Amino acid sequence: MNYSFIPVNDPYAPTPTEVVQHKLDLLALQDGETVFDLGCGDARQLIMACAMANVTCIGYEILPEAIEDANKNIKDAQLSDQIEIKIEDIYKADISEADALILYFSRSVLGVLSRKLENELPTGARIATHQFDIPGWSAEIEKEVLQKDGSIEKIYLYRKI
Numbered sequence: 747m748n749y750s751f752i753p754v755n756d757p758y759a760p761t762p763t764e765v766v767q768h769k770l771d772l773l774a775l776q777d778g779e780t781v782f783d784l785g786c787g788d789a790r791q792l793i794m795a796c797a798m799a800n801v802t803c804i805g806y807e808i809l810p811e812a813i814e815d816a817n818k819n820i821k822d823a824q825l826s827d828q829i830e831i832k833i834e835d836i837y838k839a840d841i842s843e844a845d846a847l848i849l850y851f852s853r854s855v856l857g858v859l860s861r862k863l864e865n866e867l868p869t870g871a872r873i874a875t876h877q878f879d880i881p882g883w884s885a886e887i888e889k890e891v892l893q894k895d896g897s898i899e900k901i902y903l904y905r906k907i
């Protein structure tokens with residue numbers, strides 16, 4: 747299927763695994779929660795979320811190679827019952843039931859997306875991002891993580907109020 751009519755916001759750049767772990771630690775997922783990754787790439791963030799708690803996950807993605815990687819990774823991890831990939835634009839995602847979002851987008855995309863988060867996320871939903879903060883939102887936690895290559899990555903936890 748060709749989804750090239752949907753504008754791609756930011757390239758396919760997977761979050762380093764160690765950074766995913768720190769983002770998930772901040773989200774403190776609970777059994778029974780629903781976790782979203784808008785622009786889920788290879789679905790690693792959602793697969794790792796399933797190792798933290800008994801959660802249901804929904805990823806949105808439109809890039810064919812990322813969808814292929816995500817489906818393969820989910821199958822290999824035997825998590826097809828827990829993780830669903832929707833081949834749809836992130837701006838059309840129904841996030842009204844989300845307990846937690848794990849995102850990786852540039853600041854400009856987060857700025858546009860923030861209007862959807864403000865309007866559609868339930869109160870109390872948590873969002874973990876890294877490298878870029880969400881313009882206009884106050885982070886509940888900001889953390890600097892030292893990576894193996896010596897670089898420092900900034901991680902943010904937000905809560906919808």
Ligand SMILES: C[S@@+](CC[C@H](N)C(=O)[O-])C[C@H]1O[C@@H](n2cnc3c(N)ncnc32)[C@H](O)[C@@H]1O
Pocket residue numbers: 752753754755756757758759760761783784785786787788789790791806807808809812834835836837848849850851
């Ligand atoms: C920076 S990557 C992050 C991948 C993954 N979330 C991670 O952290 O490893 C952004 C992803 O969003 C996807 N994306 C960009 N625009 C999108 C859109 N409008 N709808 C759905 N996915 C989109 C890209 O294809 C890419 O895989």
